Amino acid sequence: MSTPSEPTPPSPDVMAAQDRFIALWGDMGAHWGVPRTMAEIHALLFIAGEAMNADQIMARLHISRGNASMTLRTLVEWGMVTRSHQRSDRKDYFHAEQDVWKLLATVLRARKRRELDPLLTSLRGCLLDDARRGDDAAEHDRRIGDLITLIETLDRLSEHLLGSNAGGDKLADLAHDLSEDGR
Amino acid sequence: MSTPSEPTPPSPDVMAAQDRFIALWGDMGAHWGVPRTMAEIHALLFIAGEAMNADQIMARLHISRGNASMTLRTLVEWGMVTRSHQRSDRKDYFHAEQDVWKLLATVLRARKRRELDPLLTSLRGCLLDDARRGDDAAEHDRRIGDLITLIETLDRLSEHLLGSNAGGDKLADLAHDLSEDGR
DNA sequence: CCGTCGTTTCAGAAATCGATGAAACAGACC
DNA sequence: GGTCTGTTTCATCGATTTCTGAAACGACGG
Structure with a gap:
């Protein structure tokens, strides 16, 4: 044809x-x-x-x-x-990609690399620790610091789930765990 | 003043x-x-x-x-x-809200409710199981079914992390676990 | 080399989405 | 009831973002 x-x-x-x-x-x-x-x-x-x-x-x-x-x-x-x-x-x-778990892993990895990592850097740039030790400066840095910790945790969570080993197998495990545990 | x-x-x-x-x-x-x-x-x-x-x-x-x-x-x-x-x-x-963990929990809950749940419903509407049992119809339904399973797992994951008990305490636990485990 | 087939680029068009501000609204106080 | 303060709504405007299409590009085969 x-x-x-x-x-x-x-x-x-x-x-x-x-x-x-x-x-x-x-x-x-x-x-x-x-x-x-x-x-x-x-x-x-x-x-x-x-x-x-x-x-x-x-x-x-x-x-x-x-x-x-x-x-x-x-x-x-x-x-x-x-x-x-x-x-x-x-x-x-x-x-x-036809494997939805791999798909999710890919998406998460891409977004982390493209957005979470730069965000962390910029957040650190919002701190004002060094010299200026004022009353509300401390408050400010604590809040930014909390956010940094949060992002770092999410970062680690994604690494944990799909980082070290290839292919997001842990995600499948997670699915299994949840299906017999949660409900 | x-x-x-x-x-x-x-x-x-x-x-x-x-x-x-x-x-x-x-x-x-x-x-x-x-x-x-x-x-x-x-x-x-x-x-x-x-x-x-x-x-x-x-x-x-x-x-x-x-x-x-x-x-x-x-x-x-x-x-x-x-x-x-x-x-x-x-x-x-x-x-x-000043507690970043509660903030995350709130955001996740809101997005789940507003987007994941409707998405699940619509996805089911993309199935064509009932009568029509054709060659590629089966393939199609398998793929959509995989996606549904994926979303359901994410759904359960979010419920697991912050659903049943109030306040996303498990998120803090998670942070703790990860910080001594992953690195 | 030159012609053909396919891909990439990019300036401009189109569409989408968010923001504005004035008018309608609500209710407290006199 | 009238006025004063503050809030909400919504038609319209504006800006960002996405999409288009035509021209440049690349590469392969003859």
Whole structure:
């Protein structure tokens, strides 16, 4: 055929459910500071489960080539999507991690690195300890210090859950523990 | 005096450090889907440590009355700020929780209630189990099901950490455990 | 080399979201 | 009841952020 790129034409029902999911995931992303299109592309690749190229993604989501290209690049940078070449096709293919626990681990890792770590540095810059030892200066530094401790704990918590060993296995353990313990 | 409302005029150094913190917190909020002004008002109340009225907040942050009013209402709704009246003053005064562990617990609870729970419902709506039992329908439902399990686990995790007993004490325990264990 | 196919970039357009401020509202006090 | 103080609402404005599309780029094959 002229399009050797569609191994799985999904049934209308499945397509509809996919669309619902994509819209939902896009909305959720928007609430959490992720560009809607980025969440949508990820949702599509996740729910499709197989590698897609830029043209397929553009067509399915009605987005521009530029948008798709930039967003895919970012998704790859953040480790949520992998890029691969399929032999006998010059196009790039993109594929989303299918293991939701690994996905969570990746997201947490990325956000920690991109946001928690810089935040800690900046917070330290809000201290005024050295010379100036005034009445409310102490109060101020205590409050900032509390926040720093909090962030450091979250930092350690994320390292603990998914840091040292690869792949967020501890998350799966956690899930198991909670399911027999909490309820 | 004409302004009986300023019990603590902070020193210039402290003011400067407060401003840095407020800007930082505002930026951070923006990255996490919280309106900048909301994060800033909360930062101000937290770092000031004492109750302030709308006029003081407006003046300090250079924001409009309407903005301050709406945002404060939301902060109160979300439980991050409490409203109180001071006798012999008709103004409303606002005060932010000072215990950072309680703060975290409040934030998590609010986001869970406002976002995780609705998300779960919508996700279930993306299933297509009942009649249609097709080849890729099964795949689809498995993927959505995985996500549902993931969200449910996070749900349980948050309940476990701060749900049943009041006040997020377990978070403090967690901090303690991690600090002697992880490093 | 040159043509083709695909990807990346970026300036500008569009859309979204938050902020403003004036008018309506509430209620305390005289 | 009228006025004074303070609060809330909401239509509109403004700014940030995202998306588009066309042009530049790169690389592969002939």
